[in-house]
Amino acid sequence: MNKKNSDYKVEVKNLTKYFGDLHVLDDISFNIKKGEFVCVVGPTGCGKTTFLNLLTRIYYPTEGDLYIDGESADPKKHNLAFVFQEPSSLPWLTVEKNLRFGLELKKVPKSEIDRRVEEIIRLLGLEQFRNSYPHQLSVSTAQRIIIGRAFAMNPDLLLMDEPYGQMDVKLRFYLEDEVIRLWKELGSTVVFITHNIEEAVYLAERVLILTNKPATIKEEVVIDMPHPRDVSDPKFIELRKYITSQIKWW
Amino acid sequence: MNGKVKESGLGLDVEEFKRKKQKNAYMMTMLSVVGILSFLLLWQISVSMEWVNQKFLASPMQVLNLFLVKLTDASPDGNTLGMNVLASLQVSLTGFTLAVCIGVPLGLLMGWYRGFDSLIRPIFEVVRPIPPVSWIPLIIVWLGIGLQAKAFIVFFSAFVPCVINSYTGIRQTVPVLINVAKTCGASNFTIFWKIGIPSSMTMVFTGIKVALGNAWSTLVAAEMLAASAGLGYMILMGRQFARPDIIILGITVIGAIGMLFSSLLNIAESKVLGWKKV
Numbered sequence: 001m002n003k004k005n006s007d008y009k010v011e012v013k014n015l016t017k018y019f020g021d022l023h024v025l026d027d028i029s030f031n032i033k034k035g036e037f038v039c040v041v042g043p044t045g046c047g048k049t050t051f052l053n054l055l056t057r058i059y060y061p062t063e064g065d066l067y068i069d070g071e072s073a074d075p076k077k078h079n080l081a082f083v084f085q086e087p088s089s090l091p092w093l094t095v096e097k098n099l100r101f102g103l104e105l106k107k108v109p110k111s112e113i114d115r116r117v118e119e120i121i122r123l124l125g126l127e128q129f130r131n132s133y134p135h136q137l138s139v140s141t142a143q144r145i146i147i148g149r150a151f152a153m154n155p156d157l158l159l160m161d162e163p164y165g166q167m168d169v170k171l172r173f174y175l176e177d178e179v180i181r182l183w184k185e186l187g188s189t190v191v192f193i194t195h196n197i198e199e200a201v202y203l204a205e206r207v208l209i210l211t212n213k214p215a216t217i218k219e220e221v222v223i224d225m226p227h228p229r230d231v232s233d234p235k236f237i238e239l240r241k242y243i244t245s246q247i248k249w250w
Numbered sequence: 251m252n253g254k255v256k257e258s259g260l261g262l263d264v265e266e267f268k269r270k271k272q273k274n275a276y277m278m279t280m281l282s283v284v285g286i287l288s289f290l291l292l293w294q295i296s297v298s299m300e301w302v303n304q305k306f307l308a309s310p311m312q313v314l315n316l317f318l319v320k321l322t323d324a325s326p327d328g329n330t331l332g333m334n335v336l337a338s339l340q341v342s343l344t345g346f347t348l349a350v351c352i353g354v355p356l357g358l359l360m361g362w363y364r365g366f367d368s369l370i371r372p373i374f375e376v377v378r379p380i381p382p383v384s385w386i387p388l389i390i391v392w393l394g395i396g397l398q399a400k401a402f403i404v405f406f407s408a409f410v411p412c413v414i415n416s417y418t419g420i421r422q423t424v425p426v427l428i429n430v431a432k433t434c435g436a437s438n439f440t441i442f443w444k445i446g447i448p449s450s451m452t453m454v455f456t457g458i459k460v461a462l463g464n465a466w467s468t469l470v471a472a473e474m475l476a477a478s479a480g481l482g483y484m485i486l487m488g489r490q491f492a493r494p495d496i497i498i499l500g501i502t503v504i505g506a507i508g509m510l511f512s513s514l515l516n517i518a519e520s521k522v523l524g525w526k527k528v
Contacts, residue, residue, distance in 0.1 A: 056433045075435035082433040088426045092448045092525050105434040105444070133525045136264060153434070 009034040009189045010055075010073075010157055014064035017050055024050045026214035027064070032157075037183055037190045039200035041247060042210030048193045049085070051215070052159050055191065056082050068156050079106070081155035083163045089134040089145045096121070096130045098145050102153045120148040123182060140171045144178065151182045160192045164199070176202055180227050197247065201240045202229050209246050219246055308495035313502060316495045327487035327496070329479045335503060337479035338469055341397060345404025345472075346465040350458055353412025357457070358450060360413070361420035362442045374413065382407040382464075383471045395476035407468040408461035415457025419450030452526075455519045462515060466508045 010032040017025040024047040032038055042048050053059045055066055057075050066073040073080070081102065089098050099120055103113045121127055124144050134142045143163060150158055160179075164172040176199060183190055194200050200207045207221045221243055229236055290310050296302050297309035308316075320331035329337070360367045360374075382403050393399040423446050431441045473482025481500045488496030520527060 056429075058429055058432060075433055077435070080433050080435075082429070084426050084429065086426045088430050090427060090430070090445070090448070092451075092523075094525075101444075102430075102434040105431060105436045105440065135526075159433075 007033055009036070009068065010191075011067040011070075012055075012064070013067065015051075015054060015061050015066065016063040017047070017054060017059065018062045023214035025054070025061075026216045028215070028217055029064075030208060030217060030220070032189055032191065035187045035189055037180075037192065037203060037205045038208060039192045039194060039204035039206075040208045040210060041194060041197055041200045041243065042215060043212050043247060044195060046210050046212050047215040048195075048210060049161055051210070052082070052161050052191070052193055055157070055159055056080050073157075078157070079153050079155045081150035081153040081158045083146050083150045083158070083160040085162045085165055087134070087139075087142055087146070089142055089149070091134055094131050094133055095126055095137075095145050098134065099126075099149050099152050102149055106153070116152045116154065120152045123151075123185065124148045124178065140167065140175060143167070143175060147175070147179060147182070151186055151188060154186065155188055158188045158190045160190065162194055163192075165195075172196075172199065177228065179203065184227070197240055197243050198231060201236055201243065202231065207243060209243060221246075305492070306494060308498050312495045313498050316499050317503075320499065326491050326493070327484050329484070331484075331499075331503065333479050334481050334484045334500075335507065337477070337483070338473070338481040338504075339507070341400045341472055341480065342404050342465050342469050344397065344401035345406075345468075346408045346462060348401070349405045349408030349412050349461055349465070353409045353461070354416045354454055354457070357413040357416025358420050358442075358447060358454075361417040361450070362446050378410055378414075380406075382468050386471075400472040400477070403472040404465045404468050407464040411457045411460035411464060412454075413457075415453045415460070416450060419453025419457075420446045422453070423449040451522055455515070455523065459512065459515055462511055463508065466504055466511075469504065 008031040012028060012030050012032075015025055015028040017023075028051070040048055040051065050059065054061050055073065057073060057080075068078045068080075071077070090101060093101060096117060099117045100113055103116065108116075121130060124147070126141075126144065126148065129137060129141060134145060137145075147160075147163065150160075164175055167175070179190075179192075180203060182188075192200075192203060201223055204223050207223060209218045209221065210216070211218045221239065223239060225233070225235060225239075231237075294310050297304060297307055297312075317331065322330060324330050324333070327334075356370065360370050385403060385406060389399045389402055393402060427445050427449065428441055431445050436444065469480070470482035470485055473480040474486065477483040481504050485497050485500035488494070488500060
């Protein structure tokens, strides 16, 4: 598998999940190329978060599996990073220590941790907040720490679960650009879940549209537009309208 | 860019907030001092004006006078104040320290590991509601009437809040923080150590504070067991000699030492949970 699909960083094969009798995901298969930015959209409650939780092994699939570089995904072996919907910075650690947290858990050498954390602090402009605690910061800065912590891991796969769901449109635009910048500079592979179709079209190279529960992939839409994208570009609007029409279940 | 503009604004607000907080803390300290002084004044007046019979209540000045005398004089209970304080400290600190050292880890482990919880919890739930003093007859049989016996009574009163608060604290760990560590590939023990324990610290410290209060309040009961020195013993002697000043001095010294330990505990808490107060 590894040799045949060496372009693929992630391969999802026949992923199925039941919670008791509740059939949440049904036979989902897709691949993600190295360094690709994929957005997953779908109706509310269709199982998007379950899908991500399966990818990170918070849940285990009922059937099927997820492979990273041809091997069954394992957070102990692979570098997975997750940006959760809820605030998830560790309140008792400073910004810098939060950024170091995942790397220290992975037992990355200290010199490498220093290098990566400094780079993330520089990229995200967090110098002045280095020794602050998350509760001292605004929501957007706290979320930047979480995004920074995830990118600092140099993850094989970065999973983001509606990370900007609670934010107003200005902050969202700002952080969307930030994620694009980090993704380009660090070359990570990203799966980004959102219910905001405009956000998906703005960010993704490819959008996966999920159906209602039990969710399966309805369609894959390739967004062939350079970054930064203009939300008022007719092509952008056309893509957004198309995905909206595909997502409609009513 | 809007985010950055916001942040610089926020930075100023933090400074302003800190200044206000300091001023507020000063005001609160002054209010506490005024409260204590008013209480002492009212007490002195009520005894001096004989609103209360002096046979039943000594005035603050009498207690202060006795305090100075008892620093060097062993009569009437046979010990100077220092000897009584040392004896009580030995009992209460032995019991309290053991309670913290055993109770906190036990509560944390019970709260984190389901199997351990199932093993220990039924026994703990039976033992928990037993009043510490009801152990006295058994303790005399098991441990005699020495330091061990008295420390056990204190231990028992301090042990329960340590276990319960540590247990509750770690059970309240926010699931998303556990998932953060899990997705980094951390083992269950690492998550317990790096996420569970820091998350539980607020509740752990609350438990230790309650334990400290309990330890001191059980001291008199423990020294009733049989003692020849100690603040509880001094209070009992005060009752026997019908000397309210000795009783009040004993009570006051217990209160003052309790307050001193609470302050030390608060300092330790602010070291560990300093991030909350920044």
